[in-house]
Amino acid sequence: MTTKLELSLQEPASVAVECRDLCLTIKKKAILDRISFQIPSGSLTGLLGPNGAGKSSLLRIVAGLAQGDSGTVQLFGKPAGPERLGELSLLPDRSNLPGWLRVDEWLHYAAGIYPDWSKSRAGELLSELSVSPHTRISSMSRGEEARLQLLTCLSRTAPLIILDEPFTGIDLLSRERIAAAVVGELADSKRTVLVATHDIREMELLFDRLILIGGGRIRSVDDVDALRQSGQSVESRYREVFA
Amino acid sequence: MEPTAELLPQHFQINPSLPIYEQFVEAIRRRIVCGAIPPGMRLPSVRELAAARGVNPTTAARTYQELERSGLIVTYRGQGTFVTRDGDIITDARRAIAVQAVRDFFEAAASLGLTAEQMLNMYREDSHDNEA
Structure with a gap:
């Protein structure tokens, strides 16, 4: 694959995530079929594909919450697994925050759970994402709760951030705030961000790398700037690949 | 008082099928040349520009690199990036x-x-x- 070659020529030492021939079969159905790709450190990579493409399964394996049947996954050059959970911050597709807590109570609790919690970052994100510390979580709107989830995810200092569908069911203004917070994160700390989404238009200006997955297979890996140099957008590439 | 102006028009439309930094460079160059962005104005940081426009920070950084190469903006270490005061440029x-x-x-x-x-x-x- 040319993309692989290009990468290894550019920066051999700074690969954040590498999958090689990753396979996962459930009930005789191939959920992931020989998945191979690399994500360079410091990039904001979009993992895009139709529903049921295997995005969430792939992210769970990268995060160490599940295992593949064969193949390898490496984070920063060492095998992925549950013992690497401290090195990544995952925003799961569906998650529930404890509704009986107030935001400030939850953040206090989270600071106790995560050894890499940054209290100052959490404070900044409260205002950036317009989350009020005294609101009870159960009384929050969907958009507010999603912003609180992202806040929780970004208040950690782990070098890899994985966001699974951060925009589902969220209003436009929340989306913009979330996108801006992710940008800030990337600019400040050279962290690596991997985002699975099917909201292409919300995110396409943010990605510098694009992985398209469909039917459990990698359909393409692109450098987004190179796509634009050839007159293609993320969206048109997506249409081309999945048409 | 420091001169201030929007770096890009508020409703600047980005074409997602062309390199974004080129669109930014072109628009900012024109705004400097026509005086919409005054000489000596301090530019937002790469992070601020990227967050305000919802683009990848690399895009913002490349925009500044290009403008710096042409001399239209100047970075002073520890102080920030400014529009040139050099009228000839x-x-x-x-x-x-x-x-x-x-x-x-x-x-x-x-x-x-x-x-x-x-x-x-x-x-x-x-x-x-x-x-x-």
Whole structure:
């Protein structure tokens, strides 16, 4: 694959995530079929594909919450697994925050759970994402709760951030705030961000790398700037690949 | 007081099918040349620009790199990035944009099988008709 070659020529030492021939079969159905790709450190990579493409399964394996049947996954050059959970911050597709807590109570609790919690970052994100510390979580709107989830995810200092569908069911203004917070994160700390989404238009200006997955297979890996140099957008590439 | 202005128009439309930093560079260059962004103005940080426009920080960084290469903006270590106060650089940039516009005009004429003079005459006749 040319993309692989290009990468290894550019920066051999700074690969954040590498999958090689990753396979996962459930009930005789191939959920992931020989998945191979690399994500360079410091990039904001979009993992895009139709529903049921295997995005969430792939992210769970990268995060160490599940295992593949064969193949390898490496984070920063060492095998992925549950013992690497401290090195990544995952925003799961569906998650529930404890509704009986107030935001400030939850953040206090989270600071106790995560050894890499940054209290100052959490404070900044409260205002950036317009989350009020005294609101009870159960009384929050969907958009507010999603912003609180992202806040929780970004208040950690782990070098890899994985966001699974951060925009589902969220209003436009929340989306913009979330996108801006992710940008800030990337600019400040050279962290690596991997985002699975099917909201292409919300995110396409943010990605510098694009992985398209469909039917459990990698359909393409692109450098987004190179796509634009050839007159293609993320969206048109997506249409081309999945048409 | 420090001069301030929006780096890009508030509703600047990004074309997602072309390199974004090129669109930013082009728009900012024009705004500096026409004075919409005053000489000496401090530019937002790469992070601020990227967050405000919802683009990848690399895009913002590349935009500044390109503008710095042309001398239109200058970075002072520890202080930030500013629009140049060098009038000659701004004049040169204005000239380059003007020359390019005329070149585009000649190209448009050629693509229609016309000379620039013929195309100008058409324009004059048309405006004359409209006035009458």
